[in-house]
Amino acid sequence: xDTDDDFLSAMSSEDDMLPEDDSENEDMSGxxxxxxxxxxxxxxxxxxxxxxxxxxxxxxSFKVYQPGDIQKxxxxxxxxxxMILDISKEEAAILLRHFRWNKERLIEDYxxxxxxxxxxxGLSRSAAGPPKMETIPxxxxxxxxxxxxxxxxxxxxxxxxxCVDCYRHYLSQKIREEGEAARIQCPSxxxxxxxxxxxxxxxxxxxxxxxxxxxxxxxxxxxxxxLKWCPAPDxxxxxxxxxxxxxxxxxxxxxxxxCGHRFCFGCILNDHxxxxxxxxxxxxxxxxxxxxxxxxxxxxxxxxxxxxSTIEKNGGCNHMTCRKCKHEFCWxxxxxxxxxxxxxxxxNRYEEKSGTEARDAQARSRVSLERxxxxxxxxxxxxxxxxxDKDIYVKTxxxxxxxxxxxxxxxxxxxxxxSASQALQTCRQTLMWTxxxxxxxxxxxxxxxFEDNQKDLEMAVEALSAMFEKPVTELADPxxxxxxxxxxxxxxxxxxxxxxxxxMNLAEGRWTFNVELTGSGxxxxxxxxx
Amino acid sequence: xxxxxxxxxxxxxxTSSPPQGMTIKLPNDxxxxxxxxxxxxxxxxxxxxxxxxxxxxLPTDYPFKAPSITFSxxxxxxxxxxxxxxxxxxxxxxxxxxxxxxxxxxxLEAVRALLVExxxxxxxxxxIADEYRxxxxxxxxxxxxxxxxxxxxxxxxxxxxxxxxxGSTSNTGGGGN
Ligand SMILES: [Zn+2]
Ligand SMILES: [Zn+2]
Ligand SMILES: [Zn+2]
Ligand SMILES: [Zn+2]
Ligand SMILES: [Zn+2]
Ligand SMILES: [Zn+2]
Numbered sequence: 105x106d107t108d109d110d111f112l113s114a115m116s117s118e119d120d121m122l123p124e125d126d127s128e129n130e131d132m133s134g135x136x137x138x139x140x141x142x143x144x145x146x147x148x149x150x151x152x153x154x155x156x157x158x159x160x161x162x163x164x165s166f167k168v169y170q171p172g173d174i175q176k177x178x179x180x181x182x183x184x185x186x187m188i189l190d191i192s193k194e195e196a197a198i199l200l201r202h203f204r205w206n207k208e209r210l211i212e213d214y215x216x217x218x219x220x221x222x223x224x225x226g227l228s229r230s231a232a233g234p235p236k237m238e239t240i241p242x243x244x245x246x247x248x249x250x251x252x253x254x255x256x257x258x259x260x261x262x263x264x265x266x267c268v269d270c271y272r273h274y275l276s277q278k279i280r281e282e283g284e285a286a287r288i289q290c291p292s293x294x295x296x297x298x299x300x301x302x303x304x305x306x307x308x309x310x311x312x313x314x315x316x317x318x319x320x321x322x323x324x325x326x327x328x329x330x331l332k333w334c335p336a337p338d339x340x341x342x343x344x345x346x347x348x349x350x351x352x353x354x355x356x357x358x359x360x361x362x363c364g365h366r367f368c369f370g371c372i373l374n375d376h377x378x379x380x381x382x383x384x385x386x387x388x389x390x391x392x393x394x395x396x397x398x399x400x401x402x403x404x405x406x407x408x409x410x411x412x413s414t415i416e417k418n419g420g421c422n423h424m425t426c427r428k429c430k431h432e433f434c435w436x437x438x439x440x441x442x443x444x445x446x447x448x449x450x451x452n453r454y455e456e457k458s459g460t461e462a463r464d465a466q467a468r469s470r471v472s473l474e475r476x477x478x479x480x481x482x483x484x485x486x487x488x489x490x491x492x493d494k495d496i497y498v499k500t501x502x503x504x505x506x507x508x509x510x511x512x513x514x515x516x517x518x519x520x521x522x523s524a525s526q527a528l529q530t531c532r533q534t535l536m537w538t539x540x541x542x543x544x545x546x547x548x549x550x551x552x553x554f555e556d557n558q559k560d561l562e563m564a565v566e567a568l569s570a571m572f573e574k575p576v577t578e579l580a581d582p583x584x585x586x587x588x589x590x591x592x593x594x595x596x597x598x599x600x601x602x603x604x605x606x607x608m609n610l611a612e613g614r615w616t617f618n619v620e621l622t623g624s625g626x627x628x629x630x631x632x633x634x
Numbered sequence: 635x636x637x638x639x640x641x642x643x644x645x646x647x648x649t650s651s652p653p654q655g656m657t658i659k660l661p662n663d664x665x666x667x668x669x670x671x672x673x674x675x676x677x678x679x680x681x682x683x684x685x686x687x688x689x690x691x692l693p694t695d696y697p698f699k700a701p702s703i704t705f706s707x708x709x710x711x712x713x714x715x716x717x718x719x720x721x722x723x724x725x726x727x728x729x730x731x732x733x734x735x736x737x738x739x740x741x742l743e744a745v746r747a748l749l750v751e752x753x754x755x756x757x758x759x760x761x762i763a764d765e766y767r768x769x770x771x772x773x774x775x776x777x778x779x780x781x782x783x784x785x786x787x788x789x790x791x792x793x794x795x796x797x798x799x800x801g802s803t804s805n806t807g808g809g810g811n
Contacts, residue, residue: 247697247734249640266735274734277698282729293733293740 162377162607166345166359166369169331174321174342181207189214194300199225201286201320204327227261227298235260235303237268245270247291260303264292268307275299275308285319335372336365345369352381353621354611377534378606379541382621387540391480409438420493420528421569422485436485444563452559454478454542479543483536490532493569497525503576511580520585524568524592531565531595534603541606546616550609557602564595637696641666644738653742661791667692669738670791673746680777681709681749684785688745690738700732703745706791710773710780712754712763723758724748 169177178197185196188211202225203210214221237256244251245267259265266274274291278284288304290297304316325331325342329349334341339361347357347369356377357369367374370381379387408415408424410431415424422435423444432441437451444451454475504518538558545551568591571584578584609615645666648658655674660666669690675681687706693699705720715721725731726744757763765773 247640248637249643264735270734273698277695289733291734293736295733 161611162356162358162603164345164347164355164357164359164369166343166357168334168359168362169342169344170362171321171340174324175317178205178321178324181205185210192302194302195222195227197301198227198286198298201323201327205324225298235306237306240265243267247274258303258307260290260297260299262290262292262295262297264290264295266291271307272309275304276312279308279312279316279319283319285316286323332369332372334361334363334365335367336361336363339363339365343369354380354613356380356607356610375530375533376537376540377603378610379537379544380610380621383540383544383617383619384537386619387483387543390476391483394476394480406435406438409433417488417492419496419569419573420489420491420532421573422489422566423570436482444566452482452539452542452562453555476543479539483539483543486532486536486539489569490529490536493525493528493532493572496572497521497528500572500576500579504579507576507580520589520592521572521579524572524588527592527595528565528569528572531561531599534599535562535565538602538606544617544619546618548614548616550614553605554602557598557605561595561598561602564591564598567591568595637692637694638666640697641692645669648739648742653739653746655746656742667694667696671742672789673742673749675781675785676746676750679750680774681781681785684781685789686785687789687791688742689791690742697734697736700727700729700736701738701741703727703741707789708780708784710762710777711749712752712757712759712766713748714758716759716762721758722748723753723756725756 178200181200182193182196185191185200185207186193189196189199191199199210199214199221200207203213210221235258237258239254239256241253242251243255243257243265245255245257245265247266247270250267256268257265258268258271271291275288278288286298288299289295290299301320305313308316322333325333330344330346331342332345333339334343341361341363343359343361345357345359347355349370351357352370356379358366358375358377359369360366368376368381368384371384373381373384376384406415406417407413408426408429408431410433411426411429413426413428415426417424417435423432423441424435425432433439434441434444434451439451500521501518504521508518535558538554538561542551542554542558545554568588571588571591574584579588606615645658645660652658655676657672659670659672661668661670669692671688671690673686673688675684675686685707686709689704689706691702691704693701703722703724705714705722708716708718708720710716713723722745724741724744726736726741752763752766754763754766762773762776765776
């Protein structure tokens, strides 16, 4: 179950045929099974970790937790503190939340000055019996001013007593409307005593208890730097990863949830390898700021460079053939396709203009815009192509079902198309970010290797994309099927090679960027959800 | 409704022994959720001699939700919006601080205390707060001129002077005498 195995073997075409569970991310197979013990070493050295486990450079250790796991972790910690400090579980829970689940610090501080710790966490020191509902003669509720005989009332340790209805109303408002759970105080003005879990269990209705525990779980995840919610809508899982904020200039911590969503643990955005979080943030901001300048590029139509007739792009493939004059050209650079097929000449590389051209400010700004557009064009294009590839896949799939009915092919046999589609999506996403990465990359002796890797991946992806656009009748040809399967695994392999190279150099600080990386660029997306 | 009894009790207490310098009336006897409070500018402050209208609105969920308090008389103050809305910043009224056992009398006392001692570190009007800290003379002058202009004569309770405010924090320059 471990990932020590050479995972390039996991990329062979046989594996691409594995049904379902593996098709999502071949390159990540088994990664979820590898992770931390319950309590990760706070000073885990990720470089050492990578070395020790012989992991590929761009992989980070992470673990996916489902709601039940999250609950169990809290319960275990609570039990432990309950035993060590000889306090009730309710109090242990409150103290742990107060200390943001830092068990060691809690125990240390508590041993030192228990009174101070209890006060600070809103736990009073007097140890009366457990709270219960009571009917006290002559009692008037200070909130609703009711004083009828038989009025049930409740108070936590501080003795501030209110009728049960008011207490319930108060709690339901806090829990349901304000999303408050771990730190609900006594309803009395000026009293900061926190209402413990046992009192809540006595008071709240079952459906509220559920919400309450859900909120408590949330604070557990949100309080820990090593835990983050999977941002996929409706996903309840959390991911644990030891990569710290300060590491983000050296690693792009990409994690993958059981729900299939792959995202960056550093900034919660979708997988943006190989670009570090901070560059991603800068790039997205730049794109937003310059959107008007760049808009025309992502347009779906362009003119044929030879006959000027309008050409619409409706597939992901960038190899265009003009319907009218049959001119073959590259959608990205509008150059001759014939020159791409063999060498991909320098479609991916931006040729820096020599200094003489860029003397005056105006020329410099033109050059800088041109340079940006070169990268943006390719970035936006892969984003768009990924979408178009997917459309084609959906259409193809429909036709395939039709074909299967007619020809008697079994469903499993066309899974290769799904794998190919997945590979195209993943590789284009990587390619997209290679252009943002390249935009900020300052030339050094390593950039050429990077550009070659980028070029190789791009060529492979375009070739696969082109096969993909073949008519369904041709796709059913067993020979083409083998070709597509081979190309799919080749694409995945090229992606791994590119990511390994970029991640390794990033980890060792060998890239130079033309902007400064402070290492605190990603202040984590919205990690608080309610 | 549980809140009726509580509000009636608070109203009775506040009308029989009102907080210092205040008179409390219901604009509509059948609606105990809306109170009109007239506050006399505390002696020894720049607001002395003025009478300020304060509108207290109690939400249906009172006292579980905090009341809303606005000045219907314009006032030059770091913690009150300098517009026709007269929104006020009171820590006590924030959801995280409000407790159902909190009393309106203490809220009103807190409003008065704010006139005695503005809190420029938690301002709604940053410019006025800066002026309060850095140029007290100018602040005093502006505040007094506002009193002259808006807080003399019969107290008005219809939401401020006209509908133009809309949450803007325009600087009206304070009379310029
Ligand atoms: Zn009550
Ligand atoms: Zn209390
Ligand atoms: Zn998920
Ligand atoms: Zn990121
Ligand atoms: Zn043409
Ligand atoms: Zn090209």
